[in-house]
Each structure stands twice: as structure tokens, then as C-alpha cells.
Amino acid sequence: MIDWELTATTIYCESVGDEVTLLVSDDGACRCTGRRKYAGPDEATSRKGRKPGRPVCAPAECAIMVRYREKVLGEDGSGQ
Numbered sequence: 001m002i003d004w005e006l007t008a009t010t011i012y013c014e015s016v017g018d019e020v021t022l023l024v025s026d027d028g029a030c031r032c033t034g035r036r037k038y039a040g041p042d043e044a045t046s047r048k049g050r051k052p053g054r055p056v057c058a059p060a061e062c063a064i065m066v067r068y069r070e071k072v073l074g075e076d077g078s079g080q
Contacts, residue, residue: 007072011064022065024072030065
């Protein structure tokens, strides 16, 4: 079995209207770069179509994040 610490994939997220990277650690922790980047959009991100005040999803409730995490860690959630 391959030993790993972190894996990532980049997708287009409709919630933020941009590409984001989903990261999953071998311990099951997951995060999305879109959440931090768009939590407080600045002028540059606003020009890309992201509007200030638009709700940002929570990683635990993001269906895409949950599916990716389950795929990476496997059915038992252990990552092995």
C-alpha cells in the first residue's frame, strides 16, 4: 500500500464561481482553497465575478468535498 500525507484536486466550484483546490490529509482533514480566498473578497476577486456578501459554503456541508474525501479515504474512512 502507498503511504501518503496529502492529496489534492482542482475543480470548478459554482458556489464561488472560480476554480478551487480541494485538499485531503491522510487523517481525514479536508479543506478548500475557495473558502479562504473568497471569505473576504477583494477588488481582484470581485472582478472575476465573485460578489462581496455572497455566502461561502462550509466544507463539511459541501457535497463535492464530501464525495472527494470519501473517494480518497475509501469506504472505511481510514485512507488505507
